Amino acid sequence: MTDAPTPSRPERRTPHSTYRLQISPDFTLHDAARVLPYLHDLGVDWVYLSPLLASEPGSTHGYDVVAFDHVDPERGGAEGLAALSAEARRLGMGVLVDIVPNHVGVATPAEGPWWWDVLRLGRGSEYASAFDVDWAAGDGRILIPVVGDDDEDAIHLAVSEAGEGEVRYHDHRFPLAPGTSTLEEQHYELVSWRAADDDLNYRRFFAVNTLAAVRVEDPEVFAETHAEVKRWFDEGLVDGLRVDHPDGLRDPKRYLDDLAALTGGAYVLVEKILEPGEHLPADWATAGTTGYDALALIDRLLTDPAGEAPLTALEDRLRGTSVDWAQMVHDNKRAVADGILRAEVLRITREVERVLESREEQAGPGADSDSVADAVAELLACFPVYRSYLPEGREHLDQAFAAARAHRPDLAATYDVLEPLLNDEWGQPARRFQQTSGMVMAKGVEDCSFYRWSRLTSLNEVGGDPSIFSVGVEEWHDAMAARQRDWPDAMVTLSTHDTKRGEDVRARITVLAEEPGHWERALDELLRLAPVPDPGFGSLLWQAVLGAAWTWETPDHLPDLRERLHGYAEKAMREAGDRTTWTEPDEAYEKQVHAAVDAIFDSEEVRAVLLDLAARIDAPAQANSLSAKLLAITMPGVPDVYQGSELWETSLVDPDNRRRVDFDHRVAVLAGTAEDDAATKLHVTCTALTLRRDRPELFTGYAPVGATGAAADHVVAYDRGGAIAVATRLPVGLAAAGGWGDTVLELPDGRWHDVLTGLDADGRLADLLAVHPVALLVKVG
Numbered sequence: 001m002t003d004a005p006t007p008s009r010p011e012r013r014t015p016h017s018t019y020r021l022q023i024s025p026d027f028t029l030h031d032a033a034r035v036l037p038y039l040h041d042l043g044v045d046w047v048y049l050s051p052l053l054a055s056e057p058g059s060t061h062g063y064d065v066v067a068f069d070h071v072d073p074e075r076g077g078a079e080g081l082a083a084l085s086a087e088a089r090r091l092g093m094g095v096l097v098d099i100v101p102n103h104v105g106v107a108t109p110a111e112g113p114w115w116w117d118v119l120r121l122g123r124g125s126e127y128a129s130a131f132d133v134d135w136a137a138g139d140g141r142i143l144i145p146v147v148g149d150d151d152e153d154a155i156h157l158a159v160s161e162a163g164e165g166e167v168r169y170h171d172h173r174f175p176l177a178p179g180t181s182t183l184e185e186q187h188y189e190l191v192s193w194r195a196a197d198d199d200l201n202y203r204r205f206f207a208v209n210t211l212a213a214v215r216v217e218d219p220e221v222f223a224e225t226h227a228e229v230k231r232w233f234d235e236g237l238v239d240g241l242r243v244d245h246p247d248g249l250r251d252p253k254r255y256l257d258d259l260a261a262l263t264g265g266a267y268v269l270v271e272k273i274l275e276p277g278e279h280l281p282a283d284w285a286t287a288g289t290t291g292y293d294a295l296a297l298i299d300r301l302l303t304d305p306a307g308e309a310p311l312t313a314l315e316d317r318l319r320g321t322s323v324d325w326a327q328m329v330h331d332n333k334r335a336v337a338d339g340i341l342r343a344e345v346l347r348i349t350r351e352v353e354r355v356l357e358s359r360e361e362q363a364g365p366g367a368d369s370d371s372v373a374d375a376v377a378e379l380l381a382c383f384p385v386y387r388s389y390l391p392e393g394r395e396h397l398d399q400a401f402a403a404a405r406a407h408r409p410d411l412a413a414t415y416d417v418l419e420p421l422l423n424d425e426w427g428q429p430a431r432r433f434q435q436t437s438g439m440v441m442a443k444g445v446e447d448c449s450f451y452r453w454s455r456l457t458s459l460n461e462v463g464g465d466p467s468i469f470s471v472g473v474e475e476w477h478d479a480m481a482a483r484q485r486d487w488p489d490a491m492v493t494l495s496t497h498d499t500k501r502g503e504d505v506r507a508r509i510t511v512l513a514e515e516p517g518h519w520e521r522a523l524d525e526l527l528r529l530a531p532v533p534d535p536g537f538g539s540l541l542w543q544a545v546l547g548a549a550w551t552w553e554t555p556d557h558l559p560d561l562r563e564r565l566h567g568y569a570e571k572a573m574r575e576a577g578d579r580t581t582w583t584e585p586d587e588a589y590e591k592q593v594h595a596a597v598d599a600i601f602d603s604e605e606v607r608a609v610l611l612d613l614a615a616r617i618d619a620p621a622q623a624n625s626l627s628a629k630l631l632a633i634t635m636p637g638v639p640d641v642y643q644g645s646e647l648w649e650t651s652l653v654d655p656d657n658r659r660r661v662d663f664d665h666r667v668a669v670l671a672g673t674a675e676d677d678a679a680t681k682l683h684v685t686c687t688a689l690t691l692r693r694d695r696p697e698l699f700t701g702y703a704p705v706g707a708t709g710a711a712a713d714h715v716v717a718y719d720r721g722g723a724i725a726v727a728t729r730l731p732v733g734l735a736a737a738g739g740w741g742d743t744v745l746e747l748p749d750g751r752w753h754d755v756l757t758g759l760d761a762d763g764r765l766a767d768l769l770a771v772h773p774v775a776l777l778v779k780v781g
Contacts, residue, residue, distance in 0.1 A: 012265050013094055013240070014638070015046035015094055015096065015239075015240070015638050016045040016638065016699075017641070018044070018047070019643070020641070020643055021035070021047060022050045022643055022658050028074075028076035029049075029052070029077075029080025030076050031076075032080075032084050033083045033084040036084070037091065038666065038670070040091045042690075043686050043688070043691075043693055044093070045094065047084070047093060047095055047096070048097075048242070050098050051099065052072060052081065053065045053068055053099075054071070056105040056107055056210075061497065061658060062075065063211075066104060068225045069227055081232070085236075085237040094239040096238070096241065097229075097242070098241075099243060102205060102246075102248035103204070103211040103248070106210055108173075109172075109174055109175070110173055114131075119142065119174055120178070120187070122135075122140070122177070122188075129215065129220075129221070131202060131212055132212075133201060133202045134201040141189045142188040142201065142202060143191050143195065144174075144190050145200060145209055146191075146193060146209075147169065147191060149194075154170055157183075167190070169190055196209050197340050197342050203435070205248065207336075207341055215250070216249060217249065217250040219258075226262055229241070233264060233266060238266075239267060240266050240267030240268060241266065242268075242270075242290060243256070243259070246271065247387050247438035248438065250435060252270070253281065253284055253389060256270070257285050259285065267287055267489070269288060269491050271290045273292055273386055273442075274385075275386070276465050287490055289490050291490065291637070291640060292464070292496075294493065295461060295463060295492075295494055295499075300470045300471040301470070301471055302627060302729050303513050304514045304732075305469060305472075307456070307512070310516035311516050312455055314516065318454070318538070323455070326467070328453065329449050333381040333444030334381035337381055337440050337444075338377055341439055341443065344432075344436045345376050345377050345380070345436070349372045349376060351429040352418065353372070355421060355429060356417075366412075366413030371414045374411060375414040379401065379415075379418070381407075381440070382400045382403035382404045383396065384399050384403075386437065386441045389434070391425055446500075448576065451573075451575045452537075454539035456510075458547075460501075461501065462498055477704040477718065480636055483635070483637060483702075484702040491639075492633075492635060493642065494632050494649075495657070496642055497642075498654065498657075499653075499657060500652075501652055502657060503628060503642075503645060504547075504621070504625045505649075507625040507628060509546065511624065511732065512543070512617070514730060514733055530595065530599035530606055533593075534578075538596070544565070544572070546613060546614070546617070548561065548568075548652060562600070565597045569593050569596075571653060572653070620732045622680075622773075623773040626680065626727075626773050627728050627773060633689060634699070634720060641685060641689070647678040647681060666682070684776075691778070697722065698721055698722035700721040702718060702719075703719045704717070704719075705724055705745055705748075706745075710741050711741060711743040713729075714731070714740075714743075715745070716729055719748060724748075724775075725775075725777075726765075726769070727773070731773065740766040740769065743765045744765065747763045750779045751779065751781070755777070756772055757772065759771075761775065761777055
């Protein structure tokens, strides 16, 4: 027999822009297909979809995939994807889909045929090698941490509706191994939920016990987990992919090479978080990152450096001590390595022991298990980026060893043992260490430290370093020139399903860098009127409150705001983890914080402070929002518009940022048949997206456009090769200085026209930015 011919695929396409839609049981692929004409009218080139494969029942996000061979019926199934793809083709649009190669959902074992089979048959299952299980550590069994305190008696044998024997624990169902009749005979053991930190013997996504890691480095596992993805490309349904969490994979480069072979070299993005100064490996088969690095630059370009000193002083006063960000990050990462991810540290330790045993080396000084685990945890805490990809990134490992030796010189002998092992890119300890360091970084920084430092929380965003307060115009231009040269097709984003604060929440908070004195006085009054036990956390909370609504003039303009802010407050204080936690909540502490949230709506005095504050920041915040949007759409890269963010995007952390969008209203606003106070933002978005899609030849280069005059520091402008973007920065300072005055842009020769206003431009900013704080220029004729 001969192999079937490989289906021919169209030439690789690259989007001019994307629009992210969250597909869920409440907003299916069929619903998305009906929205596509609006997106096309908005100027969007490709639609960008959240994960589509079958996921846990009722999943609102789709990152808990349970089966790899079909589109989730709850999300519209294969028919829904075919309908959406057909409509996209009719409109000339492309389709980009988010995929999740790192893990599967195991919260409901019966929904996942692979996991169910492994639980039923153990190492004898044909899928056993698909999961990253340390069978020896569990005495041949998978440990499943689901049992509540003193609740072991609730575990019992039962018979399913199909007449099969099962193990039951409340609503949890697990298979019974063939020919067995007791719990002790199973290939798994139900253990206390508290055992997960130390004893878990399967790799997870971060610390989520219900997301079990998959070994896509195995060619057979890769093929089976990507069978449906392959069908999408074989049948021309999809044009590109976004790869979730590549840092969890054993070998991201190899995975991307395999993916390129499977898709015929399709457009692929990676959700890779880059630390400042870190670069994406140039040999990866990807167009670039999903844009958090771009987001960080945009926000800092619009942040006033003069606000750093007074806001730092305010934070130190509220905390009662000077905050050392680097030390805080180290300590929180170390707490994660010693706590919720201790099981991963112990697994690396076992890998080290196996190597030493295989070499028949005697356990010399520092090679005992406790010392190795201590040193591994310290190295993870000291690792400066998410991970290395040996041999690439070896310098980061060197930095970690140097820092660890300085922090813990008592472990010097152990570091001597570990250093050659963790530098051996082919060895198991190094490979597992690389897969673990990103987990520790994410849980210690994004999901903890970001909630413990409140200096200016618009900077506490995924992909950003809050200790880097701002960037200047020259630094921006240098970064954009490099981006155009190295990663011209990487994504640019301002909001995602994972951002801690939506783009317009951050735009409002950013104004506080220009108003530090007024902010400090207002915050002190808010803390007096609605006291919370931790004033530092109170600052974080009140910044979120200020950012989450564009005006406080009408109390009922956002009827669900009270509920949303209570949800945010709960998550923020528990993620901070210093006063209350998810597993051990401090009811008295939380009650006081929730009382402060209620005071927003119930206290006239609190509302008066908020109204005064809003009156000062609303106008400059809108300027920041429009500037950020124009920069994101016109800078080098592929701009993504997160669902709904063509109007004000005032969402907070998930699940708040995954709420359903009112597209009917947006259609009406675009058509001019409905009003909205963010109509200008939609106009800027639509105009810029349309120009990028319809005139791509105007966006093929990058050159700074300078300005002269007293207000030159308040503008950033650049020529993309025929389209010139102009954006206001630091609007409070601009107003205080009396406006643009005689400041003039140094436009290239020719007659220029602003497509946002329809007016000709001669470079005088007082005229050019008289209508909007931004402009987008093209040559006439």
